[in-house]
Amino acid sequence: xxxxxxxxxxxxxxxxxxxxxxxxxxxxxxxxxxxxxxxxxxxxxxxxxxxxxxxxxxxxxxxxxxxxxxxxxxxxxxxxxxxxxxxxxxxxxxxxxxx
Amino acid sequence: xxxxxxxxxxxxxxxxxxxxxxxxxxxxxxxxxxxxxxxxxxxxxxxxxxxxxxxxxxxxxxxxxxxxxxxxxxxxxxxxxxxxxxxxxxxxxxxxxxxxxxxxxxxxxxxxxxxxxxxxxxxxxxxxxxxxxxxxxxxxxxxxxxxxxxxxxxxxxxxxxxxxxxxxxxxxxxxxxxxxxxxxxxxxxxxxxxxxxxxxxxxxxxxxxxxxxxxxxxxxxxxxxxxxxxxxxxxxxxxxxxxxxxxxxxxxxxxxxxxxxxxxxxxxxxxxxxxxxxxxxxxxxxxxxxxxxxxxxxxxxxxxxxxxxxxxxxxxxxxxxxxxxxxxxxxxxxxxxxxxxxxxxxxxxxxxxxxxxxxxxxxxxxxxxxxxxxxxxxxxxxxxxxxxxxxxxxxxxxxxxxxxxxxxxxxxxxxxxxxxxxxxxxxxxxxxxxxxxxxxxxxxxxxxxxxxxxxxxxxxxxxxxxxxxxxxxxxxxxxxxxxxxxxxxxxxxxxxxxxxxxxxxxxxxxxxxxxxxxxxxxxxxxxxxxxxxxxxxxxxxxxxxxxxxxxxxxxxxxxxxxxxxxxxxxxxxxxxxxxxxxxxxxxxxxxxxxxxxxxxxxxxxxxxxxxxxxxxxxxxxxxxxxxxxxxxxxxxxxxxxxxxxxxxxxxxxxxxxxxxx
Numbered sequence: 001x002x003x004x005x006x007x008x009x010x011x012x013x014x015x016x017x018x019x020x021x022x023x024x025x026x027x028x029x030x031x032x033x034x035x036x037x038x039x040x041x042x043x044x045x046x047x048x049x050x051x052x053x054x055x056x057x058x059x060x061x062x063x064x065x066x067x068x069x070x071x072x073x074x075x076x077x078x079x080x081x082x083x084x085x086x087x088x089x090x091x092x093x094x095x096x097x098x099x
Numbered sequence: 100x101x102x103x104x105x106x107x108x109x110x111x112x113x114x115x116x117x118x119x120x121x122x123x124x125x126x127x128x129x130x131x132x133x134x135x136x137x138x139x140x141x142x143x144x145x146x147x148x149x150x151x152x153x154x155x156x157x158x159x160x161x162x163x164x165x166x167x168x169x170x171x172x173x174x175x176x177x178x179x180x181x182x183x184x185x186x187x188x189x190x191x192x193x194x195x196x197x198x199x200x201x202x203x204x205x206x207x208x209x210x211x212x213x214x215x216x217x218x219x220x221x222x223x224x225x226x227x228x229x230x231x232x233x234x235x236x237x238x239x240x241x242x243x244x245x246x247x248x249x250x251x252x253x254x255x256x257x258x259x260x261x262x263x264x265x266x267x268x269x270x271x272x273x274x275x276x277x278x279x280x281x282x283x284x285x286x287x288x289x290x291x292x293x294x295x296x297x298x299x300x301x302x303x304x305x306x307x308x309x310x311x312x313x314x315x316x317x318x319x320x321x322x323x324x325x326x327x328x329x330x331x332x333x334x335x336x337x338x339x340x341x342x343x344x345x346x347x348x349x350x351x352x353x354x355x356x357x358x359x360x361x362x363x364x365x366x367x368x369x370x371x372x373x374x375x376x377x378x379x380x381x382x383x384x385x386x387x388x389x390x391x392x393x394x395x396x397x398x399x400x401x402x403x404x405x406x407x408x409x410x411x412x413x414x415x416x417x418x419x420x421x422x423x424x425x426x427x428x429x430x431x432x433x434x435x436x437x438x439x440x441x442x443x444x445x446x447x448x449x450x451x452x453x454x455x456x457x458x459x460x461x462x463x464x465x466x467x468x469x470x471x472x473x474x475x476x477x478x479x480x481x482x483x484x485x486x487x488x489x490x491x492x493x494x495x496x497x498x499x500x501x502x503x504x505x506x507x508x509x510x511x512x513x514x515x516x517x518x519x520x521x522x523x524x525x526x527x528x529x530x531x532x533x534x535x536x537x538x539x540x541x542x543x544x545x546x547x548x549x550x551x552x553x554x555x556x557x558x559x560x561x562x563x564x565x566x567x568x569x570x571x572x573x574x575x576x577x578x579x580x581x582x583x584x585x586x587x588x589x590x591x592x593x594x595x596x597x598x599x600x601x602x603x604x605x606x607x608x609x610x611x612x613x614x615x616x617x618x619x620x621x622x623x624x625x626x627x628x629x630x631x632x633x634x635x636x637x638x639x640x641x642x643x644x645x646x647x648x649x650x651x652x653x654x655x656x657x658x659x660x661x662x663x664x665x666x667x668x669x670x671x672x673x674x675x676x677x678x679x680x681x682x683x684x685x686x687x688x689x690x691x692x693x694x695x696x697x698x699x700x701x702x703x704x705x706x707x708x709x710x711x712x713x714x715x716x717x718x719x720x721x722x723x724x725x726x727x728x729x730x731x732x733x734x735x736x737x738x739x740x741x742x743x744x745x746x747x748x749x750x751x752x753x754x755x756x757x758x759x760x
Contacts, residue, residue, distance in 0.1 A: 021740050091736045098734030 006047040013040035025090045027079045031072075038068050119187035119206060119260070119324060125175050126186045128168070129207050132215060133258060135165045137251035143244035154240025155233075158247050159226040165250065166219035173212050182619060184209055187260050187324070199319075206260035206323065210620040213459060213613075214257040214389060217466050221381045222250050224592035228474055229373040231588035232481060242282060242371070249275035253382055257389060261322040262311045265390070269307060269354065272383045273300045279378060280370040292366035299363040303353015307390075310346035313339060327396035337401065344397050344404030348411070351387030355441050358415040362683040364438055365422075368430040372477030375430055380437045380473050381466040388444040388462050392455050392621060399622075405449055409539075412445030413546045418681060420553035424560065425677030427489045427664050429476050432561050433469070436513065439550060440465050446547060447528045450535055455621035456614040457527050463613075464520035467603050468512035471596030475506030478589055479565060482582040483572070489561065490662050491580075494570040498582040501590045503566050505597035510562045512600035514555040515644055520603040525551060526640055533630040540630060548643055555647030563655045571662040 020033030042061040049057030139161025185208035194201040233239045256268025281293030318329045356364030419439025447458035496503040512519040533544035572580040
């Protein structure tokens with residue numbers, strides 16, 4: 001199969017994730033969109049690893065997964081505690097830290 | 100670089116090697132001459148009010164002890180061989196840096212010992228006088244402390260064996276002079292006069308400091324031996340030598356109240372009268388003459404600088420004389436008389452080795468008679484309840500006989516009455532000026548002669564208006580005056596000084612005694628052709644002096660003197676100009692002071708608006724900018740995300756562009 005197809009898929013996934021981060025208000029959905037972007041990047045890394053015949057990209061992808069897992073734990077904890085105090089998961093409501 | 104003076108002098112065929120014998124015996128104590136009055140000042144200043152009761156005694160004893168030691172040194176010098184009378188004493192190394200060595204040392208020689216005797220002798224007399232004069236002043240102790248400080252500074256000035264020690268003394272006498280002029284600092288006029296004296300002296304001191312820096316740069320040392328050795332050996336170029344000489348002259352003009360820096364001296368009369376006698380007549384103001392004679396080997400090498408000295412001397416003689424005729428304040432007349440007499444000394448020392456000894460002779464004689472005149476004036480002022488206006492005096496001889504006689508002798512000495520000191524010294528200066536030859540000789544001689552005539556006029560005017568004529572004061576009514584003779588502590592020194600004024604001149608001149616004494620330091624003039632025979636010139640001088648006397652006698656004795664001076668609008672243009680110091684103050688004000696003020700104001704403005712504006716402006720600009728910029732922090736997470744995306748896109752785009760390029 002042509003490796004370019006994987007890259008196109010990856011680009012599509014990344015774009016969807018980006019748009020999701022920018023347009024959605026619900027923090028959980030924004031979070032999921034970020035995961036989508038990360039995994040799109042992972043796909044790219046693995047694809048290039050395959051194209052070049054080296055393992056660098058795959059190792060990188062593992063790192064990204066580990067970091068993403070840790071990040072999800074912390075991120076969800078923050079979102080939960082915000083929801084507990086404000087009864088809302090909208091990112092637009094969390095705007096106290098400003099000028 | 101240190102230059103060995105003996106080596107230098109040896110390389111030059113005609114040069115005399117400069118050699119000072121090492122001080123031993125009593126001369127190793129010569130530092131005590133300076134330290135005694137210094138210790139007196141320290142005790143009185145640090146002891147504070149506790150020493151109030153004995154302050155005047157400690158001060159006078161310190162001065163007297165210094166004088167006695169000076170006498171011992173002088174007597175020992177007399178016992179030594181003529182060529183072996185210069186003794187140098189190394190005290191300690193002041194700045195011992197590699198290649199830059201400044202040693203502090205003393206030089207006792209024929210010139211400095213004359214000054215030591217004059218300073219401590221007249222100084223002691225004036226200390227004694229001040230006991231009576233300042234008896235009612237609550238700060239008498241401080242007065243004596245400052246006088247002792249002055250003595251120590253002045254002795255350091257004349258005894259140092261290098262220019263840097265001289266400079267230290269030079270600045271310290273300036274400080275003492277400042278402190279003593281403003282001794283009555285609650286008088287605004289005294290405070291202003293002190294500041295004026297200090298500022299104008301700074302102008303001269305800058306010249307002296309620059310001259311010393313030139314010496315460092317060219318010779319690498321400031322000791323007299325090194326500098327004069329280098330000057331005599333021709334190591335210093337003519338241009339540099341002239342520059343050094345002219346800068347020294349600037350310093351001398353500042354300290355000695357010579358044209359164009361003469362305006363501070365008359366104002367300095369705001370100080371107590373003993374100070375006017377000691378500092379502003381007998382000793383400190385003659386430091387300029389000392390400097391020029393001491394730096395003789397430098398001036399010997401540059402005719403240009405010497406010409407300037409002569410011109411300044413001649414100009415100052417006339418300025419002092421003319422203004423002296425117009426003032427009604429007894430001390431100001433005497434101050435301008437001092438200015439003009441120091442002009443005579445400058446004229447003499449400007450004439451070269453022929454005049455050095457004459458300048459010093461006139462200096463010593465002037466020290467006697469002018470100190471005596473000032474003390475007499477102080478006695479009159481004391482007896483007239485601090486009134487200094489000549490027009491309020493008159494007929495005082497009946498009430499103050501001792502003052503009248505002593506003042507009279509000083510007066511006769513200054514106008515050059517035959518047989519008194521001024522007659523010998525001034526006459527010789529006039530003679531030497533004529534002997535210079537050529538047009539310049541005639542010009543200088545005529546100016547000196549004219550000056551002698553005007554001196555006779557204004558001094559006679561002063562004398563007659565004070566002691567003779569009808570009294571212009573009243574012993575009754577609200578402004579009653581009760582003139583009385585001063586106490587013995589005041590009249591005693593006046594008598595001694597009067598005796599000195601009578602005899603000093605003759606002792607100096609007869610048998611060339613002082614001239615021979617000073618010869619190893621000052622050199623000797625070549626016995627040139629006399630323009631006029633001395634007898635003719637002496638008679639001519641006497642005729643001119645008598646003319647000045649007669650003019651004043653006719654005007655101020657035969658005709659009544661008004662008790663109020665005529666207003667400026669009714670007097671002649673010359674009198675008007677003289678009353679305003681020949682517009683010297685106006686000139687200084689418009690040329691130096693006002694532009695200085697404008698410059699200062701401009702600089703303050705530049706600092707406030709320019710420098711501060713820059714600092715505050717940049718702070719305000721950054722503050723304002725950040726005020727606007729912080730609006731970007733909206734608190735909306737999604738807008739942050741958008742800006743991050745935009746940034747990332749920009750970076751990637753830029754990378755791609757660079758790659759593609």
